[in-house]
Structure formats: C-alpha cells, structure tokens
Amino acid sequence: MLTITLFIILAFVVARFVIGAVQRYLEGRARGRAFSRMLNQGRLDAGVYADALWSATTSGARKVRARVSNEQRNAIMQARLEMREDFLNDTKPGAYQYVIIFLIASVLGLVIETVYTFIVFGILESRVGLVWGPFSPLYGVGAVLLTMVLWPLRKEKVWKIFLLSAVLGSLLEQTAGWSMETFAHLQSWTYLGLPDHITQWIAWRFVAMWGILGVVWCRVIMPELIFRIGEPTSRKQVVLVTLLAAFIALDVVMTIACFWRAGQRLEGMPPRNGFEVYVDTHFDDRFMAETFENMRIGEDIPPAAK
Incomplete structure (x- = not known):
C-alpha cells in the first residue's frame, strides 16, 4: 500500500497541475465558467480592462478575446481565489x-x-x-x-x-x-x-x-x-x-x-x-x-x- 498511496498522491498532483494549467490558460484569455461567474458576481469590473480584456480578434466565424496582460491575469486569479474562499467559508x-x-x-x-x-x-x-x-x-x-x-x-x-x-x-x-x-x-x-x-x-x-x-x-x-x-x-x-x-x-x-x-x-x-x-x-x-x-x-x- 505504501507505493500505491504515493502513486495516488502523484496522480492527484498531476491532475491538479493539468487542471491548473487549463485554468491559467482560460484566465489568460478572460474566458471560462469561473471568469463568467466573477463577472456576474461583480468581482471583476469589465470597464477597468476595457483597453485589453475586451479587445477581440476574429478567428473564423467567431470572436476570440485577445490575451490579457500579466497585471490583468493576476487580478483575475486573485478574484478567483477570493471567490473560492468565500464559497468555502459559506459552504x-x-x-x-x-x-x-x-x-x-x-x-x-x-x-x-x-x-x-x-x-x-x-x-x-x-x-x-x-x-x-x-x-x-x-x-x-x-x-x-x-x-x-x-x-x-x-x-x-x-x-x-x-x-x-x-x-x-x-x-x-x-x-x-x-x-x-x-x-x-x-x-x-x-x-x-x-x-x-x-x-x-x-x-x-x-x-x-x-x-x-x-x-x-x-x-x-x-x-x-x-x-x-x-x-x-x-x-x-x-x-x-x-x-x-x-x-x-x-x-x-x-x-x-x-x-x-x-x-x-x-x-x-x-x-x-x-x-x-x-x-x-x-x-x-x-x-x-x-x-x-x-x-x-x-x-x-x-x-x-x-
């Protein structure tokens, strides 16, 4: 069981890394379900990021938001952490x-x-x-x-x-x-x-x-x-x-x-x-x-x- 327990922990860490990478990708482009929830809850002010966050480029038949700056990404990540902590405290x-x-x-x-x-x-x-x-x-x-x-x-x-x-x-x-x-x-x-x-x-x-x-x-x-x-x-x-x-x-x-x-x-x-x-x-x-x-x-x- 010693080895399999370590194997289980490693699998969870890998899964968490993959999920985190996907989350960072979405936040870097101001997309994803968590980002939409933060906007709906008023945790993010779209106006603050109007210069880059909402700038869009055309990709085929749909519009894709441009990549946000590091400062904007940090603000999104911080808002998400606060949203998670508030949810956990109230749940x-x-x-x-x-x-x-x-x-x-x-x-x-x-x-x-x-x-x-x-x-x-x-x-x-x-x-x-x-x-x-x-x-x-x-x-x-x-x-x-x-x-x-x-x-x-x-x-x-x-x-x-x-x-x-x-x-x-x-x-x-x-x-x-x-x-x-x-x-x-x-x-x-x-x-x-x-x-x-x-x-x-x-x-x-x-x-x-x-x-x-x-x-x-x-x-x-x-x-x-x-x-x-x-x-x-x-x-x-x-x-x-x-x-x-x-x-x-x-x-x-x-x-x-x-x-x-x-x-x-x-x-x-x-x-x-x-x-x-x-x-x-x-x-x-x-x-x-x-x-x-x-x-x-x-x-x-x-x-x-x-």
Missing part, C-alpha cells in the same frame, strides 16, 4: 457533494489501482469492489470520511490533520478487513508478514501514509473539489445525483448479499428463499471469481512481503 458539504465525491473517488481509485498493478506487477485484473459498475467503494468511503471529519479542520495545523487522518484511515482499514473476514470469509489484503504490523489489516507504515494522504486531501484536493462541485443549480442535478445515490445503495446491498451467499455456498448451505436462488443463479462462484479477482473467499492470502 458545508452535504449529501449532494458527498455522493459526487464518493463516485469520483471510487472510479479514480479503481483506475489508479488497476494501472498501478499493471505497471508495477504486469498484472491486469478486475479490481472492482461492487457487482455493478467500475467502483472501488473503499476509496469512495475513505474520501467521504476524510471530507466529513476534516472539513471544519481544514485550516488547523498540519500535525493535527496528519494524526486525525492516520487514525481515521487505520480504523477504516481495520473495520473493512475485519468485516469482510468475519461476515463473508473474504480477504483482500493482509499485513501479517510485515514486521511493523499492528493487526492483520493495520501496519505502522500505512498509518503514516494515511496521515500524509489526509494532509494532501485536506489542503490541496478537497477545497478545490468542493468548489468545483458547487451547489446544485437546477432540479435536474438534484434528481440525477439522487438516482445515482439510489443506484449505489442498491449496488452495495446486492454486493453484500452476493458475498454472503458465496460464503454460505462454501459451507454447503443451500438457498433458503427466492432471493437467494436468484443470487446463486446470476452471481455464482464463477461470476464472483472473475469479477473480484483480487479477493479470496474462504482462504487466507499469503503474508505480505517485508
């Missing part, structure tokens, strides 16, 4: 933001983990965590948990954020690993082979990595992500996110049922009702093995290398 993340964060983190976490295992180990396998869709819910839950707890503490000292993130991440790993083993005879990882392991699912080196990841999330990723998600501005957005939340909830319930039945089948227990018959028919052992290739049902994973 408390709710269900709408949490659903989107869960979806983004679940998908990106799956993609990053899949790419990582292929590059480092040459293994290309299904690493999904739910029966429907490209989701790895542990990443989604981790992102939501860090956001919920760290949001009011995002301006606290780094060491406080580090310690709290380390505890939260370790508790999440312990809870997830213990629950899978206890209720579904399922294992996805183990740290028993590591000299610094605390339990089967917690090791000191990963406690530290959770702390680092929490600091990066709290100080770099979370504020910008919440600002870009924003508040719903139409009923369609609310309806769409509600439907997505309902789908994810159903996906989680069905996944739990599938693993529950997989464990029961391993013990030779036949289905007791129509729903369990449905699960055994459509999500049999072959489906579970092909879909969750990195998980082991009813068997121990070899201890991790030191």
Whole structure:
C-alpha cells in the first residue's frame, strides 16, 4: 500500500497541475465558467480592462478575446481565489457533494489501482469492489470520511490533520478487513508478514501514509473539489445525483448479499428463499471469481512481503 498511496498522491498532483494549467490558460484569455461567474458576481469590473480584456480578434466565424496582460491575469486569479474562499467559508458539504465525491473517488481509485498493478506487477485484473459498475467503494468511503471529519479542520495545523487522518484511515482499514473476514470469509489484503504490523489489516507504515494522504486531501484536493462541485443549480442535478445515490445503495446491498451467499455456498448451505436462488443463479462462484479477482473467499492470502 505504501507505493500505491504515493502513486495516488502523484496522480492527484498531476491532475491538479493539468487542471491548473487549463485554468491559467482560460484566465489568460478572460474566458471560462469561473471568469463568467466573477463577472456576474461583480468581482471583476469589465470597464477597468476595457483597453485589453475586451479587445477581440476574429478567428473564423467567431470572436476570440485577445490575451490579457500579466497585471490583468493576476487580478483575475486573485478574484478567483477570493471567490473560492468565500464559497468555502459559506459552504458545508452535504449529501449532494458527498455522493459526487464518493463516485469520483471510487472510479479514480479503481483506475489508479488497476494501472498501478499493471505497471508495477504486469498484472491486469478486475479490481472492482461492487457487482455493478467500475467502483472501488473503499476509496469512495475513505474520501467521504476524510471530507466529513476534516472539513471544519481544514485550516488547523498540519500535525493535527496528519494524526486525525492516520487514525481515521487505520480504523477504516481495520473495520473493512475485519468485516469482510468475519461476515463473508473474504480477504483482500493482509499485513501479517510485515514486521511493523499492528493487526492483520493495520501496519505502522500505512498509518503514516494515511496521515500524509489526509494532509494532501485536506489542503490541496478537497477545497478545490468542493468548489468545483458547487451547489446544485437546477432540479435536474438534484434528481440525477439522487438516482445515482439510489443506484449505489442498491449496488452495495446486492454486493453484500452476493458475498454472503458465496460464503454460505462454501459451507454447503443451500438457498433458503427466492432471493437467494436468484443470487446463486446470476452471481455464482464463477461470476464472483472473475469479477473480484483480487479477493479470496474462504482462504487466507499469503503474508505480505517485508
């Protein structure tokens, strides 16, 4: 997990650099959604920049604003930072933001983990965590948990954020690993082979990595992500996110049922009702093995290398 955590942080930093480069390009030409919002909110006075900001050149059939000066770009960037800070100070993340964060983190976490295992180990396998869709819910839950707890503490000292993130991440790993083993005879990882392991699912080196990841999330990723998600501005957005939340909830319930039945089948227990018959028919052992290739049902994973 040490290398993959660093890989995740690197991926977020690269993504943030790319997004920032696009943002700077748009601001350098007085364009983009953020620029329009600043004008609409009166944070920028168009008259001040009339000599260059609104000068236009013809490009084909449309007009393109000329490149603004460095002074004007700095003014636009400063106005955007102030707009973001005002929004964050007046905002408390709710269900709408949490659903989107869960979806983004679940998908990106799956993609990053899949790419990582292929590059480092040459293994290309299904690493999904739910029966429907490209989701790895542990990443989604981790992102939501860090956001919920760290949001009011995002301006606290780094060491406080580090310690709290380390505890939260370790508790999440312990809870997830213990629950899978206890209720579904399922294992996805183990740290028993590591000299610094605390339990089967917690090791000191990963406690530290959770702390680092929490600091990066709290100080770099979370504020910008919440600002870009924003508040719903139409009923369609609310309806769409509600439907997505309902789908994810159903996906989680069905996944739990599938693993529950997989464990029961391993013990030779036949289905007791129509729903369990449905699960055994459509999500049999072959489906579970092909879909969750990195998980082991009813068997121990070899201890991790030191």
